[in-house]
Amino acid sequence: MFTVSRKDLGELLALFRLVENMQVAEATADGQASDTSVAISAVLREEDKAMRCYRREGNLVHIEREDTDEVLTFDAAEWASVAQALFEALRQADDENLVLIDDAEEAFLDRAKIFSIAGTAEGQHHLLLATDGGLMTAGVWMRLGAYPTKVLDGGRAANLKFEQTGTRFATPMAAKVNALETPHTVRDRMLLVEDMGSTLKYYGVADKTFRANLAMLDLHLGRLLAEMLRISYTDDVLRLDELARRISQLNPLKVKSDLIEKHHYYEYKLKQLLLACAAGMRPAKIYTGAENLPAYFIVLNPDGRPIAFPAADRARFADFLLSATRLERGSLLKDKYGQLERENNAYYFKLNLKIALTKR
Numbered sequence: 001m002f003t004v005s006r007k008d009l010g011e012l013l014a015l016f017r018l019v020e021n022m023q024v025a026e027a028t029a030d031g032q033a034s035d036t037s038v039a040i041s042a043v044l045r046e047e048d049k050a051m052r053c054y055r056r057e058g059n060l061v062h063i064e065r066e067d068t069d070e071v072l073t074f075d076a077a078e079w080a081s082v083a084q085a086l087f088e089a090l091r092q093a094d095d096e097n098l099v100l101i102d103d104a105e106e107a108f109l110d111r112a113k114i115f116s117i118a119g120t121a122e123g124q125h126h127l128l129l130a131t132d133g134g135l136m137t138a139g140v141w142m143r144l145g146a147y148p149t150k151v152l153d154g155g156r157a158a159n160l161k162f163e164q165t166g167t168r169f170a171t172p173m174a175a176k177v178n179a180l181e182t183p184h185t186v187r188d189r190m191l192l193v194e195d196m197g198s199t200l201k202y203y204g205v206a207d208k209t210f211r212a213n214l215a216m217l218d219l220h221l222g223r224l225l226a227e228m229l230r231i232s233y234t235d236d237v238l239r240l241d242e243l244a245r246r247i248s249q250l251n252p253l254k255v256k257s258d259l260i261e262k263h264h265y266y267e268y269k270l271k272q273l274l275l276a277c278a279a280g281m282r283p284a285k286i287y288t289g290a291e292n293l294p295a296y297f298i299v300l301n302p303d304g305r306p307i308a309f310p311a312a313d314r315a316r317f318a319d320f321l322l323s324a325t326r327l328e329r330g331s332l333l334k335d336k337y338g339q340l341e342r343e344n345n346a347y348y349f350k351l352n353l354k355i356a357l358t359k360r
Contacts, residue, residue, distance in 0.1 A: 140300070
C-alpha cells in the first residue's frame, strides 16, 4: 500500500476512464453529459520526461513509450476494474490531501510501469488527446469525493481586509472578540464586533500581488468579493450563483439598475474571476492577463465519469463555473484570518477567499 495526493490520483483516474471508453462526452453548461462526444484514438502524457501513449484496441489496452520499443498489453476488463478501484479509493477517502492505494492496484501500476501517478507535465496541460482535430491538450478537475478541485486556493495571500470603525476598541475588547469560539466562530466574532457598537468596513485586499491581480480584472473587484464573503457568513450562503443573486440585490458598487437587470453585471464579474482562475491566475503570482488554457477541461463528475468542456466555448464554461462553485472555509490558523489584528493604531479583521467546485 502507498498514499498519493488526491489531485494526482484524480489525473490518473481521468487517464484510465478516457482509455477505457476512448471517447468523452462534451459537457452542458449545467455540468451534465451532452449527446455530443469527442472520439479519442489515444491518450498521451509525459511521464519521467518521456511521452507514453495509451490506446485501446478491442479488448486490449496497449501502452507504448517513445524512447523504447516495448509495448505493454493489458486486458481491457482488468483495466476497467482498476479504474473502478481507483474511483472507489477517491470517493471514500476522508483525508483532504492523501488517498490510500491498495496492494492490488499498486501491483497493477507496477506492471504497467506507471510510476508517475500524475505524469510530469507542468501546468494544467495534464493529458494529450489524439482526436480527429489532432492532438488536444486537456486539464483535469474533480467534483467527486469530499474535496473537489479548488478553483482558487491562495492561502493567506487571498485575504480581504476590513477596518474596525465606530467605537474605539481597547485591547481587552479585541481580546474578547478573538477569544470567542463557537460552531460559527468567524460569523459570531463579526456579530460581536457589531454588538460592541462597531462596524467592519471594507479596507482593501491584504496582499499587494492579489490586489494587483484583481485590479487587472476590475478595480472594484476586491470590494465586490469582500461583500460576497460578508454575506456568505451572515446569511450562511456558500454557492457562488446564489451569492451573485444576493449581491445583485445589495448592489455594493452602486451601479445602475440597467447594468444589473439587463447585463447581469455582478454575475459577469464573478465569471471573469472564475475564468481568470481557470486560466492560471493565482493570488500570490503576478497575473498579466495571458492565458494558457488547455483545449479541454476534463471534469470528473461524482460518478467518476469524465465530461469535457471545450475551453474555446467561454460562455458555456463560465456558466458552468458560476453554477458549480462554492466558497470554502480555510483554516483560521493556517490562513490567518477571522480575528482582530492591530496595525498602525487601528484594528483590522480579515476574511479568506477560497473557491472550489461543488460535489454535485
